[in-house]
Amino acid sequence: MEELKAAAAAAQVRVAAAFDASVRAAHARAGIPEGQQGRGVAAQIALARRESPARGGRILGFSKALAHEMPCTLRALSEGRLNEWRATLLVRETACLSVSDRRLVDREVAGDPAGLEGLGDGRLIGRIRKLTYRIDQEALVRRAAKAEADRYVSCRPAPDTMTYLTGLLPVAQGVAVFAALSREADSLRARGDERGRGQIMADTMVERITGLAQADRVPLEVQLVMTDRTLLAGSNEPAYLSGYGVVPAKWARDAVRNAGSRSGGGEMTEKERPHKAGHDEPATRRRSSAAPDLWLRRLYTAPTSGELIGLDSKARFVPESLARFISARDQTCRTPWCNAPIRHRDHIRPHRTGGSTHAGNLQGLCVACNQAKEAPGWRTEKTEKPGRHTVVITTPTGHTYQSTAPPLPGARAF
Numbered sequence: 001m002e003e004l005k006a007a008a009a010a011a012q013v014r015v016a017a018a019f020d021a022s023v024r025a026a027h028a029r030a031g032i033p034e035g036q037q038g039r040g041v042a043a044q045i046a047l048a049r050r051e052s053p054a055r056g057g058r059i060l061g062f063s064k065a066l067a068h069e070m071p072c073t074l075r076a077l078s079e080g081r082l083n084e085w086r087a088t089l090l091v092r093e094t095a096c097l098s099v100s101d102r103r104l105v106d107r108e109v110a111g112d113p114a115g116l117e118g119l120g121d122g123r124l125i126g127r128i129r130k131l132t133y134r135i136d137q138e139a140l141v142r143r144a145a146k147a148e149a150d151r152y153v154s155c156r157p158a159p160d161t162m163t164y165l166t167g168l169l170p171v172a173q174g175v176a177v178f179a180a181l182s183r184e185a186d187s188l189r190a191r192g193d194e195r196g197r198g199q200i201m202a203d204t205m206v207e208r209i210t211g212l213a214q215a216d217r218v219p220l221e222v223q224l225v226m227t228d229r230t231l232l233a234g235s236n237e238p239a240y241l242s243g244y245g246v247v248p249a250k251w252a253r254d255a256v257r258n259a260g261s262r263s264g265g266g267e268m269t270e271k272e273r274p275h276k277a278g279h280d281e282p283a284t285r286r287r288s289s290a291a292p293d294l295w296l297r298r299l300y301t302a303p304t305s306g307e308l309i310g311l312d313s314k315a316r317f318v319p320e321s322l323a324r325f326i327s328a329r330d331q332t333c334r335t336p337w338c339n340a341p342i343r344h345r346d347h348i349r350p351h352r353t354g355g356s357t358h359a360g361n362l363q364g365l366c367v368a369c370n371q372a373k374e375a376p377g378w379r380t381e382k383t384e385k386p387g388r389h390t391v392v393i394t395t396p397t398g399h400t401y402q403s404t405a406p407p408l409p410g411a412r413a414f
């Protein structure tokens with residue numbers, strides 16, 4: 001079975017590389033500028049492999065490296081002597097080398113079947129690095145520079161309504177941040193703060209990054225979608241918190257209650273101030289003298305289908321209220337398996353060809369997916385089926401994929 005999986009992975013590599021080559025050739029024949037040839041290939045591979053577009057890009061890079069530059073590794077994968085992950089390690093660890101040096105490492109490490117026998121991840125990486133450092137002293141430096149360019153911050157859900165806020169940073173910066181937080185924790189504890197070290201460090205991180213005086217007073221931009229029954233009648237129907245996911249009903253009620261009862265009002269910052277409600281979006285403002293604003297915004301749910309009822313606009317520009325509505329309906333990028341945060345509200349039928357700015361003709365997409373959609377040969381259409389908002393994506397190869405908006409809180413699962 002392992003050999004079979006590896007052989008299948010090798011077959012996927014060959015197909016992906018061949019597909020990329022054929023699309024590039026077709027784009028060249030069609031007179032598309034060289035820089036834009038091959039656009040949309042990674043997105044199509046992602047859909048076919050049931051992965052996110054970001055992962056589709058990595059799969060394509062991996063496939064091209066193996067097919068064009070690392071024949072010995074590809075053969076070892078085909079024969080099941082390397083699994084897909086170890087082949088990935090070989091590609092990753094040689095990414096900064098010139099093509100000829102990469103071929104050299106490929107031959108040295110994967111060329112001899114006996115040499116791969118019994119080689120685990122750690123020893124495989126060790127063998128590759130010993131070679132790369134010997135071949136190219138500067139590879140390490142280039143790797144560091146490339147790694148530094150990949151710095152980022154991400155936010156992922158953790159269990160129990162917590163999140164992991166992760167920063168991938170150059171080592172000096174990461175160590176400096178951690179040291180600053182440690183120092184603050186030690187100094188506060190020396191002055192009698194009773195919170196744990198970890199707690200102080202976490203609070204300090206929030207306070208310094210948000211610029212707020214107290215971590216537990218971060219304004220909650222209530223992008224919390226729940227039913228009136230959950231909010232007012234103690235129902236257990238879970239709510240949806242934008243940027244996190246599904247949260248328990250009681251947590252949602254407490255969050256709303258705390259937002260309305262925090263003391264020390266009157267220092268509302270511009271960021272805290274809710275956006276002005278559009279004329280077509282009823283918003284109720286509840287304000288106690290000592291509390292920051294709490295806005296309740298009604299997004300009407302059709303009682304039978306659970307679909308949010310749309311709002312209309314004549315302009316191409318999507319008004320704030322409608323944009324919020326799309327974000328609440330779609331939750332994350334609508335491309336199947338993508339799940340990235342929504343960045344664009346895309347006209348499914350383009351405005352230039354008569355598509356209206358209406359909730360039915362809009363979908364939430366991430367930047368990458370919105371660009372992929374514009375590549376030649378892609379088609380997106382809304383289905384007229386009753387029920388939740390559904391679009392059908394047709395790729396240039398004629399494959400179709402369906403994307404249905406997630407069920408909202410309060411909607412019957414169907």
Ligand SMILES: [Zn+2]
Binds near residue numbers: 368369
């Ligand atoms: Zn996307």
